[in-house]
Amino acid sequence: MGAGSLTAVETVTAFLKRAHVGHQLVNFATEFMVPEALAAARELDACFKATGKLVGPLHGIPISVKEHVGFKGRICHSGYTAWIDNVAKEDALILRLLRQAGAVFHVRTNEPQSMMHIDCSNCIYGTTVNPHNRNLTPGGSSGGEGASIGLRCAALGIGTDIGGSVRVPAAFCGAYGLRTTALRNPYKGVLLAGTGQESIRCVISPLANSVRDINLFQQALLDKEPWGEETSLVPLPWKKIEALQPHQITIGVIWDDELIHPHPPVLRALEYAVAKLRRSGIKVVDFAPFDHQEGWEIISALYFPDAAKTQRDLLAQGGEPIAFLTEWAFSVARPEPISVAENWELNVRRDAYRDAYHQIMKDRGVDFILCPAYIGAAATLGSGQYFHYTSIWNILDQPCVTFPTGLKVDPKLDIVDEQYKPRSKADKREYDKYIPERFAGAPIALQIVGKHFQDEEIVAATELVSKIVQASIQS
Template identity: 30%
Template sequence: MWPFSSSSFHETIASKRAQRDATLSTAQEFSAEEHQKFLTVPATEIVKHIEAGEWTASAVLEAYIARTAQAQRQTNCITEVLFEQAREEAHQLDREFAATGVLKGPLHGVPVSFKDMYNVTGFDSTIGFTQWANQPASDDATIVKQLRAAGAIPFVKTNVPQTMLAFECSNPLWGRSLNPWSDAHTCGGSSGGEAALLALDGSALGIGSDVGGSLRIPASYCGIYALKPGFGRVAAEGSRGPNPGFEAVPAVTGPMARSVNDLEVMLRVTFGGQDTNYFPAPVPYRDVEIPKVVRFGYYTTDNLVKSSPVCQRALLETVEALRREGHECVEFELPYATRALELFSGITSADGYDKLLSHLGPDPKESSLFLVTLGPSLPGFVRSFAGWVVRTLVGDSIFGNLLLHSRRKSVMEYYDYVGDKLEFERTWRREVWGKHGFDAILAPVQAVPAIPHHGCDRLSPLAHSTLLYNVVDSPVGVVPVTRVDPSIDQLTDEWLAMPGGSKLLEAELYGKKGAYNPKAMAGLPVGVQIIGDAWEDEKIIGLMHVVDKALGPRGFGPGMWQGKK
């Protein structure tokens, strides 16, 4: 019996939301004349203005607080609000700088937001579970300590999906977060609230996590920059998750920002900084030399489903921009296209998702978890028969095979899956990096720019395009490229004639009432992934600079929210 009645469940929700809203109400009313100048420059420029004596940390913070209150009203992206503590930290920074003229560090006075899983002393880390409410952390997460030591000011925490399994940002405690560019679409997950806040200039820098695309999907959906580091580069101690013992495909902590420069400064602060468990590897940020002519591999579809016209256009526009700069771009076919998704599904479902779902308590299960958890919930003979029907009668071997992998497993079967995953990593590196000699790979972030609310109920396998690089542990950056233009991004006869993937998933995406609707998606951002081999995190940052420069001005970065109601 859970220690919550139905009435206490609703009381917890009402109490937490009221507490959040009361603190948000202390924000100044946003004034473009007073606040806008602080929001339209990257974090690195904020520090320069403070060092020059032109701005104060307190003035910068109040501008971001005012904008955060607006962003919350527009997208419901905020959970815990740290304004009182943040204001005191800003005043302290101002007093120390006035007395010494010395910055505390490279992020002096920069307001930073954190995905709700990262502990900040005195505040909850609920990640949307009502039974985790009113359990304030007694210590800061390591990354909170690192950024604060560099002069940053933690001031707000952001919303995540229920159990962090889905890439649709909704949970019973805090509700649904919206895409800042379309309230009919999700902002992504599980770092979706973080991406929405950054896209609306409600934060200067953000911290999220990634186990299957949780940094990259929301970054692309919302039009910001992000880096998924390789495992072992950033400390994760002090983060709270629903399955801390799961290490077969480890989650990583990474930065989200409005420029590549801001990502880089955060990594320079955090790389190599160890926690009390001597993690991660004590390897500080390493400066690397980028070749004058970079060899990029690229593909426009991952073979699970066809990429939409706009996502293909974003990739090809990036390729053409790089070629104009003299770089080499070579198209190749993605090998073992769906094997990573089979392994990921097989490994994560080994216990039937019992551990992840055990934290729900009185919370109703979000509909976005339906397809993710369907396989293990079916009796074996039903699942086998359904797989046979889908493969044989529907003619969709991709989706049919996935059903067979998503099930409960014995410990021996689990070991076999993990062993197959390790062999897949070795084969992947040999067949991709060893055979082609690429400096990096360019790829779509997902098949569509964003999904409508509740779209994850049926489209969760779309995360295949990102989770592949968790399975092989590659560092991956996301750079925003373009926006949906209904006049050029419709489905054409030429596009329809291209080879496809899963019939069932493509029907959900591109059928009569499919999720891909360029008219409804007008203005939604679209990004690309820039993928490196293991331990090449710094090289990927360097190549993100290369790609960003080649693409030129295109309406992304600090201040891009201007004019948005």
């Protein structure tokens, strides 16, 4: 568009058309905003024509947005039928800032009941399915975004993540998903049951089809200095950093979190990636996970400290049936509301765990961690229960990206391990879900993790690592 070879109207129209077709395939949209998107595009074109300049780094870029991010004057229900009449009073801050950078919002996207599934189904819009295989879920909770980006219905997507909700759908749909450190991106104007809960913070962050796009999104957003309006944010500009070189970094590999075994395709992808990374000159070492059970005990108690009363009340008010995955999510909470003082104890445990994990990375000389994004390449519809390969980094508040390896599930290569021995009932339940044919052709993602507040570094590491892993000459 800056070269004048494409107009914003052409670009937005193309993505709108693709989004309409895509929606018919996977049911990912909750609302199209055709007149508004085209009007914004016309305005951008007029501006470019008059000045010869782009409005900003996102001039004319069509972005899809998860439904619970509020648009002024539009319904915002966060997946609850009880909130079906709720109208957002103003645009979420992230929308205002990205619009100033030239972005165009053309479609809003689906999310699951309760926001706590790695799946994407609710009583209002039904079920979104995976663009690679309609028997699989696109993941969740930003499942509509996973489908939108996976199907190229938008150039960039905006999701939210408190346990993997950006990274899991990116992983399941063959896209890139960033979870920033908390308090970097502007969160104001997102509707979530239990707002004000700060022990484990939800972050808002992009899904994209390249690392370059992730970086562009973050740069454009933080150049607007959102902390000038949302004062709880940390005033850290998005640093421009040099591309990383292989000899500069050490990567620790978590093959298995020692709680639930990854499925064969994920282990194959890890082996494939590690071999290529080593060949490139990156120092790669095994990294024994540090007590992910402790991380789970803390985060599972913090997700619903009121024993999910807030959520149950809303579901009852809406008169909607409670989905299996909703009950499952609630079942991780303690059965009775915890007290404020118990919440403090969990905060102390959380900080001690964070400090200890960070110290261990330093002691072992590891800059980044490479690990599964999920136990498998994806989950079948309504079946995804274990998401601690992503939520571990939420409790640790470490920035991370899921990225496609370029590999796909191949039932001939990814055979069930006959030597497999269950560690626990939960491990067996999860391993039994691996029936190779069901996942044939599903893209296999991995996850790369950085240190607290080193968001720019994790994006740079993903640039380096994903290029090496995806390079067409296979190991």
